[in-house]
Amino acid sequence: GESVGLHLPTLSVQEGDNSIINCAYSNSASDYFIWYKQESGKGPQFIIDIRSNMDKRQGQRVTVLLNKTVKHLSLQIAATQPGDSAVYFCAENTRAGGFKTIFGAGTRLFVKA
C-alpha cells in the first residue's frame, strides 16, 4: 500500500556533526516531497521541499536528496546544533487516487552538547 515511513525512530548526534534522517516512500506517483521540523509544543514547520524532477536541493545547512530508483528521501543537516533537536517528518504529495499528502511517522533527533 501507499506509505511514507522512516527507517529510524530516533537519532542521536553530537553537536557539530552532520545528521542524516532517512525516509522511504512507496508511491511512484508522488511528485513532490517536503521535510518538516516539529519542536516540542509547536506545529510542524516547513524546512525544505524537492520536486520529483530533481535529485538534490540545498538550503541553509540542510540538503534533501531524492532517489526515485529506490524511493528514498533523506534530509542532511550540516553542523548540527542543539536547536536542531526536534521531530522531523517527511511528506509526499501524490496524485494517485486524487491529490493527497502522506506524512511519515517522524524521527526524533537528539543533539548532544
Next chain:
Amino acid sequence: ETGVTQTPRHLVMGMTNKKSLKCEQHLGHNAMYWYKQSAKKPLELMFVYSLEERVENNSVPSRFSPECPNSSHLFLHLHTLQPEDSALYLCASSPKLRGTGGANYGYTFGSGTRLTVV
C-alpha cells in the same frame, strides 16, 4: 509565529461536553486543513476546505464538526468525544488547494490544540 494561530492551546473536556477549536490564518491562503496528531502515528488528515467549501472529509466521526465561515477562519466543533480522541489537533493552511493548477504547496501549521478527553 507562523501566521496560523490556534486557540486554545490546551483543552480538557469531559465526554459529555461541547467545545470548539479555533484556527485563524493571516497569510491570505485559500485552503485550510484539520489534522489529528496522535503519539507515534503519522498525521491524519481530517478535513479540507478550499475557499470556505469543504472538499474532503476523511471518514471522520460525526462528533467532529468543522466550520469555515470565511477563508481566514476554521473551527472544529467537538461533542460527546471519547478518550481515544485525545490528541494534538493541528490546523494548517496553504496558498491554494494542493494540486490546483498542477501546483504543489507545503503547509503552514499552527501550534495545535492539545486535547484531553476525560
